[in-house]
Amino acid sequence: MARVVVVGSGVAGLIAALEASRRHEVIVVTKSELSESNTAYAQGGIAAAVFADDSVESHIADTLRAGAGLNVREAVEALCAEGPDRIRDLIAFGVAFDQAGDQLARGLEAAHSSARVLHAGGDATGAEIERALVRAVRASAAELVENAFLTDLLVDGGVVRGIEVLRADGRVVEIAADAVILASGGAGQLYSHTTNPRVTTGDGVAAAWRAGAALADLEFYQFxxxxxxxxxxxxxxxxxxxxxxxxxxxxxxxxxxxxxxxxxxxxxxxxxxxxxxxxxxxxxxxxxxxxxxxxxxxxxxxxxxxxxxxxxxxxxxxxxxxxxxxxxHYWMGGVATDTRGRSTLPGLYAVGEVACTGAHGANRLASNSLLEGIVFAHRAAADLTGGVAAADEWGFPEWLAETDADDAAHSVPQRADATPVERAALRDLLWDAAGVHRTHQALETAASTLAGWRAAGGEHPSQTQREDANLLDLARLVVSAALEREESRGAHFRSDFPLTSDRPRHSLRARTHARTEVTVPC
Structure with missing residues (x-):
């Protein structure tokens, strides 16, 4: 039996915890209360080909079309083919989808060729799913650690061996694990106009970056x-x-x-x-x-x-x-993974919005996000069935094999006169320079401004200061990736490069030097 730490309590984290706890010791760590996550705010619904006049093939085609040529087909096929089974799982967990007579109700959303979007509570789908899954997790064997902020991943010998968290009482605590499943959500707080709750400060992506995991497609943020x-x-x-x-x-x-x-x-x-x-x-x-x-x-x-x-x-x-x-609204980029949720760092899985499976490509199809969290959380837990794979079985996903790594954002020199970052100013800067419309000049100016800011708090930063430091790292990465992509594709629009290249390519951020390794207590 392995010890698995799941970080995050949205749909991806809760499904990962429920499935992994069938065979392993599971600890769920969440930044706020168990029920506080992006999932709880999801209104529109969850897409799946569960109706007789629809098909998995049609759902795949719609997802590929929305993704603007950058989807990973294997991930899309897994998402759409396994979707109907995962919907049945949700119903078994007690999710009460809306009904139209004796059938499931369904709606049509943008870029779908069929009305296949299920909803619950009218426009409270995420809240209904969260309610059912939180109840199931509380009734499971999983241990719950609430109000614990992820500060870092613990790495020993190039393998993730646990996490470090900041508790509400100010204590910094290490939690050892055989595997860590990141399900910590996105970084909506990068922008001054956002539909995301305050907890979405990209802590999991930033921690994975510091530990040495590869990140992909960070320029693709859906508005x-x-x-x-x-x-x-x-x-x-x-x-x-x-x-x-x-x-x-x-x-x-x-x-x-x-x-x-x-x-x-x-x-x-x-x-x-x-x-x-x-x-x-x-x-x-x-x-x-x-x-x-x-x-x-x-x-x-x-x-x-x-x-x-x-x-x-x-x-x-x-x-x-x-x-x-x-x-x-939603970050297509994140911690690069394969279709089993494995990152490039042995022992580290990533599922949900924190991950980049390639399923969404350059632009997520409406109502595919809840489904992605469920499908790939289930796959990550299944990958752990026989225990954690040996370190030499981990590596770069095939879809990134031919992509050149770039750690330019990390190597940007911080100016000697750098001042402590202020979140409001950072969010305004990202909205203006890396929002719906982007240009080389605005992005270059933003990169220079970001180089003039530094994290605050010294050796003992508060949780807010740690969040600001994460947002600063991620802002630099997003701007760097947006500068590098000199085309318009999906959610990334460059006014100075309005055309789409005929050679689709992913962007990759991989640090040449991971942070200093630490020894993790048993």
Whole structure:
């Protein structure tokens, strides 16, 4: 029996813990409470080919099309083929998906050729999944460690042997393990406009980077087209447009009709850029999401969470179009893994948004993220069935074999007069330079600015200072990768390179010198 530490308590972490605990000793470590994660905020739903008029092949084709030529086909096939079984697992765990009569209800979202998106609680799918899985984990044999912040991975002899965490009482504690499964989510707090909760500061990706794991495709950050243009950037699910809501400019015109044949249901990157262009033409004013044709009763029943948020903000979206703006939503890049969740660092798995399996390519297909977390968490746990693989069985995933490593972001010299980083300034900088529209000049300026900032806190930083240090590292990596990709592809749009190259390639960040190894207590 191996000892497995799972870091994170979203859908990927909870599934990994439940599956691994069937055969191994499992410790679940989470930064906040067990139920606090990006999963709990997921509104739209979860996509899977579970209906008679749909097919796995069609789901694969849609995923590949959205990914703009950069998907790893093996990962896409695993995602879509295993999706129906994983949905049945969720139902067995007690997830109450919405019904339409005696059948599962389903919705249509952008870039899907079939209505295959399941939802629960109307627009509270993630919260319902989180509720069921948290209950299952609490009833399992897994040990739970809440309010514990991941500070570092512990590496001995080139193999991950555990983690170091900062507890709420200020103690720094080491937890030994035979394998670590990172499921710590993304880094939405890199941007001033984000749909992500405050806990998403990229701690797992940053820790993996410091330990020497390879990262891939960091320039690809998906911006959700429609967040309410009010403090907090509350997400308005794509499913609202799937039900018939439309986007209008200040003159009341449906501008997306001139942008893409699918108008409001074009791929997310297309819609986000269309909105950004329209906002620029209106002097920065937000565009309007018009759901008035759907009616108050339908909106309240189908989208109760959004309806309540609108009313709390003083917006009656059943009568008047509401202001929306793009916001950072999902990171396609992360810790590079194979289809079993193995990173390039022996003993370290990564699943969910912290990972880059290649399944999403350059632009995630709507409602594939929850599915990816479930499918690859299940695969990682299955890989541990016979115990942790020997170190010589780990290596670079085949899909990165021909990609040149680049650790330029880490080698950027920090200026001698560097000042402590301020999170608000960093988030504004990333939004302006590495947001929906990017240019060489803006990215170069951002890189120079980032080189003039340093982590604060000295030898004993607080949790907030550690988070800021992680965001600073990741900001440098994102900007470096965005500078390197001189084309526009998927979620990465360069105004100075608007065309897409005919040679798809992944970007890779791999440090030539990992951090000093430590000895881990048994």
């Amino acid at each position: 959700h087209p429609t967040a309410l243009a009010i403090p907090g950037s509350f997400l308005v699910s794509e499913a609202v447009r799937g039900e018939g809501a439309v986007l209008r400019n200040a003159a009341g015109e449906r501008f997306m009709l001139d942008v893409h044949p699918d108008a409001e249901l074009a791929p997310r990157d297309v819609v986000a850029r269309g909105i950004a262009v329209e906002m620029a033409a209106q002097g920065g004013a937000p565009v309007l999401l018009d759901a008035t044709a759907l009616g108050a009763e339908f909106l309240a029943r189908r989208f109760p969470t959004i309806d309540a948020a609108c009313r709390a903000a003083g917006l009656d979206w059943a009568r008047t179009p509401v202001p929306v703006t793009p916001a950072a």
